Amino acid sequence: MLISKPEEKKLYDRFRNKIMFPIRDQRGRTVGFGGRVLDDSKPKYINSPETPIFQKGRELFGLYEARKSLKAIPNIIMVEGYLDVISLSQFEIHNAVASLGTSLTENHLHKIFRYTPEIIFCFDGDDAGRKAAARALETCLPQMRDGFSAKFIFLPESEDPDSMIRKMGKEKFLDFLKTAIPLSDYFFDHYSSEIDTSTMDGKARLGKVCAVPLSKIPKGIFRQLMLSELSKLTNISEEQLQGILKQHSSRAPMHSEAHKSGESNQSEAIENRNNPVNMYSKKRKITLSPGKQLTALIINHPSLVNLVDDLEVLEKSDDDDIKLFLKLYNLLKANPDYKASNVFSYWSSLDENQSELETLKYLAASELYHPPAGTGRDDDKEFMEAVDHVIQSTFTSLPIIDQAKVLVSINQLNEQQVKRLHKIHVLLPDNDETSELKGVVKQRLVQLTQEDSNGNNK
Secondary structure, three states, rough: OOEEOOOOOOOEEEOOOOOEEEEOOOOOOOEEEEEOOOOOOOOEEEOOOOEEOOOOOOOEEEEEHHHHOOOOOOOEEEEEOOHHHHHHHOOOOOOOOEEOOOOOHHHHHHHHHHHEEEEEEEEEEOHHHHHHHHHHHHHHHHHOOOOOOEEEEEEEOEEEEHHHHHHHHHHHHHHHHOOOEEEHHHHHHHHHHOOOOHHHHHHHHHHHHHHHHHHHHHHOHHHHHHHHHHHHHHHOHHHHHHHHHHHHHHHHOOOOOOOOOOOHHHHHHHHHHHHOOOOOOOOOOOOOHHHHHHHHHHHOOHHHHHHHHHHHOHOOOOOHHHHHHHHHHHHHHHHHOOHHHHHHHHHHHHOOHHHHHHHHHHOOOOOOOOOOOOOOOOOOHHHHHHHHHHHHHHHHHOHHHHHHHHHHHHOOHHOOOOOOHHHHHHHHHOOOOHHHHHHHHHHHHHHHHHHHHHHHHO
């Protein structure tokens, strides 16, 4: 890959004198390359330039390989560099990933939490590592829904995961990881590090300092427990702290809503009149069917179709909105360069389906799925949640025979799908029509049991 320097009228090899690593997306496609220097020169790592299909804030080195190596990922170990990931893999620790020279992003967390409920951040113990941990903590807070876990561990000075595992070996390194600090402990250690909490004004200051980050945690048991701990540390009642948190929560932009505090009713009415479909930036949300929601997302963000491959279940749906989504999905898959304008041209060339064209134009309306910056909207997450919802609802509406056929065709079943397959095996009637299918289901269940047994014996 060449770099042009016009002032010198020369071309340079971007990856000269570097070890190169392919960077794969979650489908296993090579979307870019990373390079590491062989000496002590800077920068240590360099990546391919960003493109529509390669964005450093979305990809994680080693995540695809972790999914392929492990049937179930117990947790993800987040390390600094590609060589750390490779070294850990050589010692049969296949659940390590690294960002691509960027700080942790919400997109990274969304991807990680799709495959495991726990992440362990492995940082250097120097100032740079501590600052990186603080940034990771801040990024994690809005994603800490009940059931998710984040931990932090700091390496001794001048050590990295590569050097440590070579000295300690696999078992001792895994024991070392068990000493990682839970996010809750690190949260209070971090925010109280420069506050004297033995004084009343120090306690008051800690309560105020912690209120803003605590307000970012989604409502639930974890947030309540964090609030209780802050109450113990500050001697401020939970009721008073709740009031402080509500003040900050009301100022924060809501997920999937981009209203601005202080926006006048008059200006809102004018904007609604001028653009009736520009509802996203208002205090009420547009209600779309799941199928239309998916269509709206991919007509405005065509690259989202690359996040999913297997939508075969949806082919069985009778829902017109889902049928339209599948048509658009298949069109964008076959034409990766297509934008909304290309889609409209294609649909216009079809004599029928003019009502579909109008629907597509409506869903592609300005601002509907292009929120202003800082609104907290995450299209990847929203798309995947909508896909999961539609697949699940379509699947559960299928006759039991069709459900069985779908499940036995899936290469890797999750725990919920395995349980459903067991139930289907019991519910399938014993007759000539289903006997062969029931035998296939039984064979698949035996195969899954053997795989579990082999996995436990390793």
